[in-house]
Amino acid sequence: MTVKIAGVSLANPVMSASGCFGYGEEYASFFDLRRLGAVVVKGTTAEPCAGNPPPRMAETTGGMLNAIGLQNPGAVAAREKIIALQHYSVPVIVNVSGHSAAQYRAVIELLDDLAAVAAYEINISCPNVKAGGMAFGTDPAVVVGLVRELRGATKKPLIIKLSPNVTDVTVIARAAVEGGADALSLINTLLGMAIDMERRRPVLANLTGGLSGPAIKPVALRMVWQVSSAVDVPVIGMGGISGARDAVEFLMAGASAVAIGAANFTNPLVCPETVEGISAYLAENGFASVKEIVGLAKKEWLKMGDESGCGKK
Amino acid sequence: MTVKIAGVSLANPVMSASGCFGYGEEYASFFDLRRLGAVVVKGTTAEPCAGNPPPRMAETTGGMLNAIGLQNPGAVAAREKIIALQHYSVPVIVNVSGHSAAQYRAVIELLDDLAAVAAYEINISCPNVKAGGMAFGTDPAVVVGLVRELRGATKKPLIIKLSPNVTDVTVIARAAVEGGADALSLINTLLGMAIDMERRRPVLANLTGGLSGPAIKPVALRMVWQVSSAVDVPVIGMGGISGARDAVEFLMAGASAVAIGAANFTNPLVCPETVEGISAYLAENGFASVKEIVGLAKKEWLKMGDESGCGKK
Amino acid sequence: MLKLQKLEIIKQESVAPGHQRLTLAKGINALAGQFVHVRVSETYDPFLRRPISVHDCTEGRLVLLYRTVGRGTELLAAKKAGETLDLLGPLGNSFPLTDRPQAVVVAGGIGAAPLYYLLRSLKLAGKQVSFFYGARNEAELILRDEYRALVANYSEATDDGSAGTRALVTHLAAPVIAGLDATVYACGPSPMLKEVARLADCYGRSCFVSLEAQLACGVGACLGCVVPVKGREKYRRVCVDGPVFAAGEVFFC
Amino acid sequence: MLKLQKLEIIKQESVAPGHQRLTLAKGINALAGQFVHVRVSETYDPFLRRPISVHDCTEGRLVLLYRTVGRGTELLAAKKAGETLDLLGPLGNSFPLTDRPQAVVVAGGIGAAPLYYLLRSLKLAGKQVSFFYGARNEAELILRDEYRALVANYSEATDDGSAGTRALVTHLAAPVIAGLDATVYACGPSPMLKEVARLADCYGRSCFVSLEAQLACGVGACLGCVVPVKGREKYRRVCVDGPVFAAGEVFFC
Numbered sequence A, B: 001m002t003v004k005i006a007g008v009s010l011a012n013p014v015m016s017a018s019g020c021f022g023y024g025e026e027y028a029s030f031f032d033l034r035r036l037g038a039v040v041v042k043g044t045t046a047e048p049c050a051g052n053p054p055p056r057m058a059e060t061t062g063g064m065l066n067a068i069g070l071q072n073p074g075a076v077a078a079r080e081k082i083i084a085l086q087h088y089s090v091p092v093i094v095n096v097s098g099h100s101a102a103q104y105r106a107v108i109e110l111l112d113d114l115a116a117v118a119a120y121e122i123n124i125s126c127p128n129v130k131a132g133g134m135a136f137g138t139d140p141a142v143v144v145g146l147v148r149e150l151r152g153a154t155k156k157p158l159i160i161k162l163s164p165n166v167t168d169v170t171v172i173a174r175a176a177v178e179g180g181a182d183a184l185s186l187i188n189t190l191l192g193m194a195i196d197m198e199r200r201r202p203v204l205a206n207l208t209g210g211l212s213g214p215a216i217k218p219v220a221l222r223m224v225w226q227v228s229s230a231v232d233v234p235v236i237g238m239g240g241i242s243g244a245r246d247a248v249e250f251l252m253a254g255a256s257a258v259a260i261g262a263a264n265f266t267n268p269l270v271c272p273e274t275v276e277g278i279s280a281y282l283a284e285n286g287f288a289s290v291k292e293i294v295g296l297a298k299k300e301w302l303k304m305g306d307e308s309g310c311g312k313k
Numbered sequence C, D: 001m002l003k004l005q006k007l008e009i010i011k012q013e014s015v016a017p018g019h020q021r022l023t024l025a026k027g028i029n030a031l032a033g034q035f036v037h038v039r040v041s042e043t044y045d046p047f048l049r050r051p052i053s054v055h056d057c058t059e060g061r062l063v064l065l066y067r068t069v070g071r072g073t074e075l076l077a078a079k080k081a082g083e084t085l086d087l088l089g090p091l092g093n094s095f096p097l098t099d100r101p102q103a104v105v106v107a108g109g110i111g112a113a114p115l116y117y118l119l120r121s122l123k124l125a126g127k128q129v130s131f132f133y134g135a136r137n138e139a140e141l142i143l144r145d146e147y148r149a150l151v152a153n154y155s156e157a158t159d160d161g162s163a164g165t166r167a168l169v170t171h172l173a174a175p176v177i178a179g180l181d182a183t184v185y186a187c188g189p190s191p192m193l194k195e196v197a198r199l200a201d202c203y204g205r206s207c208f209v210s211l212e213a214q215l216a217c218g219v220g221a222c223l224g225c226v227v228p229v230k231g232r233e234k235y236r237r238v239c240v241d242g243p244v245f246a247a248g249e250v251f252f253c
């Protein structure tokens, strides 16, 4: 079940998605965090951040909108939480956010001495912060520049987290790799909105929010396929994964590992259950390692020919 | 309940979405098509088109993927079907598709003499055709050019149908208006994919397909809000509408009319039920016309101030 | 006569592990080969209706026979007698009768579901019927006693020999298709249909097969359910042009 | 002691139009003010759990009292005795007891749900309790006889005078809050809480309110359920920092 992403060895390919798992402490009372491949912690900024005013959330069909606005205690306070996570001896990936390259860099500088930090996930795709945030994720030139600058700030692996709210995700993916990304993760949330018919106004105080959950899975699978076909670095797939079946689909589409976000809210045990489910799938189908199913659907796809209009043209 | 879109008077703001209602004949056995604001027919091309090989469809959480690939009998055969629709004396909007400006133009030229055609909806956003199609919908310069050319081909209203698969939908919206669009409709489907775990390959023979249904509603609402704020022409909102509640939300977000697609498959009576539901809502809440609720959520939003962190900052 | 209606469930029986038979109150008159499109949930997960063939129909009372293979059919199986079912139908075409006095009917697994009503219809029309029922094992020869009771010439085949002959059902049917000037009907997995079609073509029998596809609308509007056909048309819709097709017309995938 | 478990539904009663009382099998020990997070469907529509307060709890047997306001609570109401419920809990903090021997409890509508257990807890702790129960009309004074039976000082207010005094419940409670050195507890709509908080502040009473918000995780991880609070922290989570807050700490929207 082990996988290696950007030089980091993981016991299995299942991570918690950033922002959906706090700093791990809440879910530690449900299961042993060692059962995870990695814990990806909440988006962390250099300074403490109060986040957006409420309401911050709205349920939608098969998913939810959030506009948390990167509420977090700041990198200095996050240090303590990350150190506490060491008890579980599970790789910790820090999700780094900011409104400028300098702010991203500051987070890394404040945390880089921590042995507990296995890698950084650079969130260039949060739709809920106004200055910067999403802008970083949609302009390839800015992405190359940002990644290059952060590359200079640390020897630890850099995972760049891509936004789905772009015309061509492979352009941004290539830019991130050009800047020096060791791996890519995708997708962050789709920008959405909810209207409260009774109150005749938007539900979210922030107006828009990020859509996550099973509803977005088809978009996520498509982008994972596209990006893993376009670049040579490993891809961490996420977006609507709610169990082993979904996870296997992402692996087959080309992801080397997966992360689970909103599904934790519905089922706090979804992460360990997914680990077990993938393991059972591999055993039942005679696969010796996770690697054997990474991109499997692409191999099958290439083999498909035209059979009188049945299947691929 | 009447609304006027691009000079066309509709008995109510509810239309069938293109591709989900054939040329009307199938649903005419469920209800009187006169009860609709307009029938938007299947994407029509100049030549007959066989469409993509099967499988063309996959169910997803709260929605579905389709890769029909614009199967249609071609504009000449479509003439007969449109003439037959005249029996119902409901405005007919022809969804026009093609792989080049000339092909779009050819459809209009083949149909323009038909009095039954109230307007054209120009599909610059179909994710399921390879040459052109989506390319038209993502490049503002191409959009201005295409709309301008079609503007020269007909005196009938032109509704430009926008793709959600872009970084900034308002850029494309403004380009369409610059080219001479009388109205805009959005959203078309989100580009997605499904993987068949058992067969270890993509479900759709076309690899990717368009995601529709309630799952995409939050994205559609957000784009309708953005576009109706960015341009002065009316917006026809669609994406996941499955009843009057959803329709009212779209109207409040800034749509002047709505269209219903995939929900017809689950409930063949969804269109007339939505008409009745909107009508009941207006009556119960003392609104004299549909117009009074168009963009209502925006007005409320502008009024909202900071109340100690409750609501808008 | 397209109808959207809610009909009461009169009976919901488990007829074998993972197989349910559901009897509805009077309300839909269907022909053998037609299907109904069932809304299994009032929510949008699952989003689409589920097509189920008419297993039997007497005086507007439908019987459905289905296998629980996923969430949709599981939700359907969870519904109890007394609850109502949201149904669209009858949909699709039906098995055509021909002027031949003999009929050969071949069923593979749950493909037997629509053939029960076909067997009854053929008998009523005075045809001499040979029925071949194949499945993986005895347990999957669902309602075998009822099928057996219906026809004089009944043969079984299983992959593991736990009932009838240990053979592919097409091997059992082959000599009869070869020797008898009969109309051939079949429903079952694609490779089986392909082989039945090949045999029928080989001996010049007219042959009709009932096909499956992922459906959305069920009424011909979405063009989602097509199968590849021979000739200029290229694709035809399972939901309205089928589910029954002349075997020579379609490509088997 | 966070627990995810399935407990059998022992009883599901309709106690008034649109109001259900649900009794669970032994398994969760909770304090007054805490809640459980209920999965109402096995599908993803609805996607999120629904938070319901503990209405009562004896020896690990929970009772919930809830109003059916939308699809989630309707799905919950459709579940029958004998079925199991997927629950997360007990979650949240609880109503604190103080050293004051007197307590004033103010309920607005379905806000009464968690206060039943609070009233029982206050009585067990030997407090003298005054309970004020307000609702739009008599029909919405859910389980009024049971509440009345619980406390000596019971007062009712309705908007339309169909039961008790025709007044806002806060007007009824005001003189008591003013005159009695009691701890004040309240649960109900935001404007009511705001007024109770104002009164308590005015007369220097310590006051605790139970708040609602849209929850996702219910365990403190998502930061989705915050309410604005006074001081540097700015926002606190309803699910773990609440649902009970000192009235002086929060802003009422």
Ligand SMILES: Cc1cc2nc3c(=O)[nH]c(=O)nc-3n(C[C@H](O)[C@H](O)[C@H](O)COP(=O)(O)OP(=O)(O)OC[C@H]3O[C@@H](n4cnc5c(N)ncnc54)[C@H](O)[C@@H]3O)c2cc1C
Pocket (backbone or CB within 6 Å): C035, C046, C050, C051, C052, C053, C054, C065, C066, C067, C068, C069, C070, C071, C072, C073, C074, C110, C113, C114, C211, C212, C213, C214, C215, C238, C243
């Ligand atoms: C015209 C027609 C008549 C049918 N009649 C019967 C019948 O009489 N009895 C019966 O048991 N089944 C019948 N089926 C198949 C039945 O519709 C599917 O088994 C059912 O829709 C699966 O739904 P699910 O949610 O349980 O499974 P899902 O969770 O959706 O899928 C489980 C498996 O079933 C396959 N599947 C899903 N939907 C369909 C579909 N629409 N058609 C074919 N395969 C599908 C999937 O690929 C997957 O492998 C018929 C199908 C068609 C098209």
Ligand SMILES: Cc1cc2nc3c(=O)[nH]c(=O)nc-3n(C[C@H](O)[C@H](O)[C@H](O)COP(=O)(O)OP(=O)(O)OC[C@H]3O[C@@H](n4cnc5c(N)ncnc54)[C@H](O)[C@@H]3O)c2cc1C
Pocket (backbone or CB within 6 Å): D035, D046, D050, D051, D052, D053, D054, D065, D066, D067, D068, D069, D070, D071, D072, D073, D074, D110, D113, D114, D211, D212, D213, D214, D215, D238, D243
């Ligand atoms: C800590 C806590 C304890 C609660 N205890 C109880 C209780 O004991 N009894 C009871 O009847 N209700 C209680 N509620 C409210 C209950 O959770 C909601 O009524 C329920 O979630 C609505 O779900 P629905 O699907 O039926 O409605 P929906 O269809 O989701 O919405 C219907 C209406 O309810 C509102 N609503 C939806 N979800 C919530 C939510 N999580 N909180 C508040 N309002 C919501 C919506 O804005 C809408 O106006 C509690 C809420 C919280 C946060």
Ligand SMILES: Cc1cc2nc3c(=O)[nH]c(=O)nc-3n(C[C@H](O)[C@H](O)[C@H](O)COP(=O)(O)O)c2cc1C
Pocket (backbone or CB within 6 Å): A017, A018, A019, A020, A042, A043, A044, A066, A068, A070, A095, A123, A126, A161, A187, A188, A189, A211, A212, A213, A214, A216, A238, A239, A240, A241, A259, A260, A261, A262, A263, D222, D223, D224
């Ligand atoms: C409540 C919430 C908070 C989130 N916060 C962050 C964040 O701080 N940083 C980040 O990169 N992504 C954040 N995300 C995005 C998720 O990590 C993930 O990319 C997305 O939700 C898609 O996965 P899912 O469908 O499994 O939730 C957040 C998502 C949710 C639902």
Ligand SMILES: Cc1cc2nc3c(=O)[nH]c(=O)nc-3n(C[C@H](O)[C@H](O)[C@H](O)COP(=O)(O)O)c2cc1C
Pocket (backbone or CB within 6 Å): B017, B018, B019, B020, B042, B043, B044, B066, B068, B070, B095, B123, B126, B161, B187, B188, B189, B211, B212, B213, B214, B216, B238, B239, B240, B241, B259, B260, B261, B262, B263, C222, C223, C224
């Ligand atoms: C099966 C299917 C076929 C479609 N065909 C077309 C088409 O031919 N032309 C077009 O502009 N949009 C087409 N669409 C997009 C819809 O018109 C609509 O924009 C989209 O599905 C979102 O709305 P919905 O969620 O209500 O379905 C099609 C959608 C579906 C589901």
Ligand code: FES
Pocket (backbone or CB within 6 Å): C214, C215, C216, C217, C218, C219, C220, C221, C222, C223, C224, C225, C226, C237, C238, C239, C240
């Ligand atoms: S299912 Fe829509 S055309 Fe057949």
Ligand code: FES
Pocket (backbone or CB within 6 Å): D214, D215, D216, D217, D218, D219, D220, D221, D222, D223, D224, D225, D226, D237, D238, D239, D240
């Ligand atoms: S609901 Fe997630 S933090 Fe409260």
